[in-house]
Amino acid sequence: MNRFVSSSLLSRALLRALLVCAASTSHIAAFAQTATKATLNPPPSANLDYTINANQKGLPLNGSAVLHWTNSKDKYAISTETRAMLLGKILEAKSEGAIDASGLAPATSTEKRYRKDATTTTFNRETRRISFSASDASYPIKGGEQDRNSVVWQLATIARSLPAKFKQGASIPMVVAGQKDADPWIFKIGKAETVKTPFGDLKAVKVSKVIKDGSKEQKIDIWFASSKEWYPVRIRFTEPSGDFIEQTISKITPQS
Numbered sequence: 001m002n003r004f005v006s007s008s009l010l011s012r013a014l015l016r017a018l019l020v021c022a023a024s025t026s027h028i029a030a031f032a033q034t035a036t037k038a039t040l041n042p043p044p045s046a047n048l049d050y051t052i053n054a055n056q057k058g059l060p061l062n063g064s065a066v067l068h069w070t071n072s073k074d075k076y077a078i079s080t081e082t083r084a085m086l087l088g089k090i091l092e093a094k095s096e097g098a099i100d101a102s103g104l105a106p107a108t109s110t111e112k113r114y115r116k117d118a119t120t121t122t123f124n125r126e127t128r129r130i131s132f133s134a135s136d137a138s139y140p141i142k143g144g145e146q147d148r149n150s151v152v153w154q155l156a157t158i159a160r161s162l163p164a165k166f167k168q169g170a171s172i173p174m175v176v177a178g179q180k181d182a183d184p185w186i187f188k189i190g191k192a193e194t195v196k197t198p199f200g201d202l203k204a205v206k207v208s209k210v211i212k213d214g215s216k217e218q219k220i221d222i223w224f225a226s227s228k229e230w231y232p233v234r235i236r237f238t239e240p241s242g243d244f245i246e247q248t249i250s251k252i253t254p255q256s
Contacts, residue, residue: 041160042071042099042153043229045255050235050247052082057243061085065247069153069231070255074099078149082247090114095149097123102144103161104154109147111179119179121147135180145175145182152222152232155187155207159230166205186210195223195234198250204233216240228252 052063063084070077075098082091091114097107107125112118120133128141139145146154154174159166170189175182190206204223211219223234233249 039161040099040101040103040157042076042104042157043069043160043231045070045072046229046231047251047253047255048231048249049251049253051250052084052245052247054084054245055243056245063087063090064250071099076104076150076153078153080149087114092118093149095147097150100143103157104146104150105143106145106147106150106177109149109177111149121177121179123147123177130177130182132177132180137181139175139177139182142175145177147177151176151185152235155222156224156230156232159205159224159226168205171210172207193223195225195248197233197248202227202233202249 046069048067048069050065050067052061052065054061054063061084063082065080065082067078067080075096077096078094080091080093081089084090092112093110095106095109098105105125106121106123108123109121110118122131122133123141123145124131125141130139130141130145131137144154151174155172158172165172166189168189168191172187172189174185174187176185186209187207188210190208192203192205195202195204202225204225207222207224209217209220211217217240219236219238221234221236221238222232224230225233228249231249231252234246236244236246238244
């Protein structure tokens with residue numbers, strides 16, 4: 001029985017690794033066919049303020065988030081601080097790395113959640129492996145892999161650099177590393193919708209993470225506004241239980 005369980009776990013681990021590699025390879029091919037370093041066009045540096053509206057276990061929560069996005073030609077940096085009323089700071093997150101022919105190329109990603117220890121995900125470009133402070137897992141770097149902080153900005157970079165791949169109905173696969181492991185994700189480009197903001201209604205393209213029926217994965221929806229440099233003007237995280245966290249842009253301050 002133990003041998004069967006071990007063999008089953010090994011088979012599943014191998015299948016997962018193959019899926020990660022396949023998704024990463026297809027993502028590289030999508031970029032390599034149409035983009036070069038010279039044509040990549042990440043969003044310009046800016047500070048983005050968001051209002052937070054959430055429902056957790058039936059309780060409504062409000063708060064705010066401040067995101068600093070820096071694009072310095074060959075490097076990028078993202079830092080986010082999220083606060084909730086009564087609780088104070090509930091999340092600090094950072095991602096930094098290079099900008100190469102595959103878009104954003106993270107070097108490190110850190111997260112510090114409320115009442116939890118900070119975690120670090122490392123993308124070692126010399127050994128070409130992704131490793132985690134919170135687990136012993138390891139994944140290969142093929143090119144194009146993202147962390148959960150950079151993935152939104154990679155999508156914005158694709159929208160600005162390869163508009164033909166950002167049409168309604170298109171799919172964008174990529175490998176995304178979390179705090180303990182990495183998984184192949186697929187994003188589906190939806191239609192333009194109206195997002196109400198303090199500075200008026202914005203037309204924004206909705207992009208959703210594809211979730212299989214019956215899956216217990218977190219759903220992610222992102223709205224990108226072409227009139228605002230393709231910045232993410234709304235992001236919504238929804239759990240299978242119905243709990244959600246939604247952040248909507250309230251202020252955009254370009255960095256000099």
